[in-house]
Amino acid sequence: xxxxxxxxxxxxxxxxxxxxxxxxxxxxxxxxxxxxxxxxxxxxxxxxxxxxxxxxxxxxxxxxxxxxxxxxxxxxxxxxxxxxxxxxxxxxxxxxxxxxxxxxxxxxxxxxxxxxxxxxxxxxxxxxxxxxxxxxxxxxxxxxxxxxxxxxxxxxxxxxxxxxxxxxxxxxxxxxxxxxxxxxxxxxxxxxxxxxxxxxxxxxxxxxxxxxxxxxxxxxxxxxxxxxxxxxxxxxxxxxxxxxxxxxxxxxxxxxxxxxxxxxxxxxxxxxxxxxxxxxxxxxxxxxxxxxxxxxxxxxxxxxxxxxxxxxxxxxxxxxxxxxxxxxxxxxxxxxxxxxxxxxxxxxxxxxxxxxxxxxxxxxxxxxxxxxxxxxxxxxxxxxxxxxxxx
Ligand SMILES: Cc1ncc(COP(=O)(O)O)c(C=O)c1O
Numbered sequence: 001x002x003x004x005x006x007x008x009x010x011x012x013x014x015x016x017x018x019x020x021x022x023x024x025x026x027x028x029x030x031x032x033x034x035x036x037x038x039x040x041x042x043x044x045x046x047x048x049x050x051x052x053x054x055x056x057x058x059x060x061x062x063x064x065x066x067x068x069x070x071x072x073x074x075x076x077x078x079x080x081x082x083x084x085x086x087x088x089x090x091x092x093x094x095x096x097x098x099x100x101x102x103x104x105x106x107x108x109x110x111x112x113x114x115x116x117x118x119x120x121x122x123x124x125x126x127x128x129x130x131x132x133x134x135x136x137x138x139x140x141x142x143x144x145x146x147x148x149x150x151x152x153x154x155x156x157x158x159x160x161x162x163x164x165x166x167x168x169x170x171x172x173x174x175x176x177x178x179x180x181x182x183x184x185x186x187x188x189x190x191x192x193x194x195x196x197x198x199x200x201x202x203x204x205x206x207x208x209x210x211x212x213x214x215x216x217x218x219x220x221x222x223x224x225x226x227x228x229x230x231x232x233x234x235x236x237x238x239x240x241x242x243x244x245x246x247x248x249x250x251x252x253x254x255x256x257x258x259x260x261x262x263x264x265x266x267x268x269x270x271x272x273x274x275x276x277x278x279x280x281x282x283x284x285x286x287x288x289x290x291x292x293x294x295x296x297x298x299x300x301x302x303x304x305x306x307x308x309x310x311x312x313x314x315x316x317x318x319x320x321x322x323x324x325x326x327x328x329x330x331x332x333x334x335x336x337x338x339x340x341x342x343x344x345x346x347x348x349x350x351x352x353x354x355x356x357x358x359x360x361x362x363x364x365x366x367x368x369x370x371x372x373x374x375x376x377x378x379x380x381x382x383x384x385x386x387x388x389x390x391x
Contacts, residue, residue, distance in 0.1 A: 026053025
């Protein structure tokens, strides 16, 4: 394993602190390294592998599509993409969708819709977007520009102009940033990289009301918290609101790189032919993955399953927090949980790895739990036992 790691460190651009584990295969909710060491996975590749690993129906759908047709371009139609669009729009309460290759690319498209919406309305380029402090929306220049963390943005300045930041879950702070040029407000329904902070009901409903009153587009980034992780297909469905634009990725493809920009109402009428595009988005293989994901969610009744296991996980974590003084707070929604510690998290994450459990950090002192959505109570017990030992 060390030899592979040495080669990797020589060959890759060094933008990651990787854990010293070379993974080889997965089965169910378990991953195996190249020596066959088994890990219970509570990270799902940062919220991607919602179906776990080697789900037969999902895998066979991909294999069948590979044998039929891999790529067409968007100059032609293909059936998997049409099916995926219909399923996505239904699940998200959207009218029109644009498929992308990643989360950050979907955010770029959402920013473009907001800017063009303003341009069409006022014939100027001064449309302002309000984003949230502590947010994360991706690494490309537009997404970075609305990411509320200075350390990510500053080395790449100047980022996009006309971006303002407000405090998450503080409606007054958002109101203070609104001007006649505000064209969009963008937030994660549950902040992921920022430390697992769910939106409050008052805040998200307040944002919806503000946007309706002032003709502002409401953009929700559900790249990490969407696709069933919250116990609803999209996390905003827990709060009785629907955004004008929803951005999805990660578990939408369960391992095949995809993203989506869902739009409704005025937001779905902004882009005209030539305004946007992609070579690979809506590719038949990527689309077949999306179709297989929606089918698997139905087959496994994923939403009910998530709700049941999440209640169990909540109880176990609350009990743990009562016993372990190092735990500062437990936060989250559904199967997206943060264990905030009074201490740096990485040491504990490495200890868990030694015990055969994968969890991931969020910021410096939060252990982030993003398990495959198919985990069972027995797997929660395994995690809690290990946490009891190492905390
Ligand atoms: C909330 C959120 N938005 C955007 C992104 C960027 O997605 P991607 O890494 O697919 O570009 C991420 C990735 O972690 C995310 O969690």
